[in-house]
Amino acid sequence: MSIFQKLGQFTLDAFARTGRGTQFLSQVLLGLPSVLMRPTLLIRQLFMVGVQTLLIILVAGLFVGMVLALQAYIVLVDFGAEESISLMVSLSILRELGPVFTGLLFAGRAGSALTAEIGLMKSTEQLSGMEMMAVNPMKYVIGPRFLAGVISVPLLTLIFMAIAILGGYFVATELLGLYEGVFWSQMQAKVDFYEDLVNGIIKSLVFGFVVVWISVFEGYDCVPTSEGLGQATTRSVVHGSLAVLGLDFVLTAIMFNV
Amino acid sequence: MLVKIRGMSFSRGHRPIFDNVDMDIHRGKVTAIMGPSGTGKTTLLKLIGGQLKPDAGTIYVDGHDVHRLSVKELYKLRRRLMGMLFQSGALLTDLNVFDNVAFPLREHTKLPESVIRHLVLLKLQAVGLRGARDLMPGELSGGMARRVALARAIALDPQMIMYDEPFTGQDPISMGVLVKLIHDMNDALGLTSIVVSHDVHETASISDYIYVISAGKVVEHGSPDKLKLSGSAWVKQFMNGLADGPVPFHYQAEPLLNDLMGFKS
Secondary structure, three states: OOHHHHHHHHHHHHHHHHHHHHHHHHHHHHHHHHHHOOHHHHHHHHHHHHHHHHHHHHHHHHHHHHHHHHHHHHHHHHHOOHHHHHHHHHHHHHHHHHHHHHHHHHHHHHHHHHHHHHHHHHHOOHHHHHHHOOOOHHHHHHHHHHHHHHHHHHHHHHHHHHHHHHHHHHHHHHHOOOOHHHHHHHHHHHOOHHHHHHHHHHHHHHHHHHHHHHHHHHHHHOOOOHHHHHHHHHHHHHHHHHHHHHHHHHHHHHHOOO | OOEEEEEEEEEEOOEEEEEEEEEEEOOOOEEEEEOOOOOOHHHHHHHHOOOOOOOEEEEEEOOEEHHHOOHHHHHHHHHHHEEEEOOOOOOOOOOOHHHHHHHHHHHHOOOOHHHHHHHHHHHHHHOOOHHHOOOOHHHOOHHHHHHHHHHHHOOOOOOEEEEEOOOOOOOHHHHHHHHHHHHHHHHHHOOEEEEEEOOHHHHHHHOOEEEEEEOOEEEEEEOHHHHHOOOOHHHHHHHHOOOOOOOOOOOOOOOHHHHHHOOOO
16 A cells, blocks of 8 residues: 555544544433433442542552652752742642543553453453343443543542642651641642632543543444454553643643633 | 345445345244355344344344334344344353343343342253352353353243354363253244354254355255255255365465466466
């Protein structure tokens, strides 16, 4: 194939995939009311998708907060502004790092697992089997996982934010000797609830929606062979992560009117 | 007649799978669909089950044109009429044997748990696996998995069961068990069975009617005895498992000498 043919093929494939993905999403969304009628399935997936991602979120959040406090100190101490450590830590966590990090970690930890699980169910004919038993896999398999992911990501983000700020607090007060009243009062004075926290949560909602959509779709759409499943899992993580980073730029530009 | 296929064509990409196929599946009989690997036998079952849509022609199941039904009606038809046994068994891997068989009952009926328990144990008894109710699908052998899947397929008492390659990869004993089960189920429950297979002898021994398909066409159909006497060389080769015949042993290639000596023809 010439390079132009390849380019054309690539473009056509990309559009076809987008179309299938959108169609898939609309079916999932239509099935959501009946997912809510069956809370046991949803709760099980909330555990699998959300609770099991908690550990990596906690550890990553703690270290991100601690490192951030160290770096902030190094820069700010030259200007005698080390009291503002808490401001730098909390603003970067709430506005950017919390949602973005959680989105990326979620894509790597839970998103890949969702893709692999659904893909394997497809290649072992479990999804077809359900259809033939007149059980709609959109409602039984995909819907609960999708909803669990969309609910989990904002909650995980909040937890990430909290633990990261605590990590920063620990480093600033215990390690760098900052007075703890200064740490909290700076934050209280300068961090805005709507401007910073709510915007961060909105970001995490968007990231969660997109990452989970990509991972369940890649699993559902995978070529049912071991090679196809491997490719789908890779795509799920790569596309999910890129989507988070790209959308973060767009959302930041809109939210902070730059 | 439970299933009536008329003028059905289907293709995957540019590769035609079926070309103007007519078929009838009679109620209460075991109908076998045989043919070489890759002739789309599984595809045929998916077409009958409404999971795939033909490019042309119609498929009637119990008088309904399967591909004109709405999703809701199609699901209702499947629930009422069809059971399907997949080659892999397609058991849900996160549920144990009992819950797998109970799955369709719990999804589609509001029966109390005590009744479901009785039904499940009876279905498992019928396939001889009542004692395996607590095992997970990963702990079952291939033959056992298919028997559990069969118990699940009959859980809702369908009128028709479609078997996708039920004998492939089975040892002689489990093969014998499956052959007996398919035959007995059909008689005892008054089912209609469609068996897709290329295990000629096992399938022929239990079927009332056989369709042989190849290259998208029905090459021959009739009772097992009629097929054994078929005049077609191809059917003869297939039914008797001969290595060479109309289907050559060698995949299409240049003459060996040319290849070895590097000649260009």
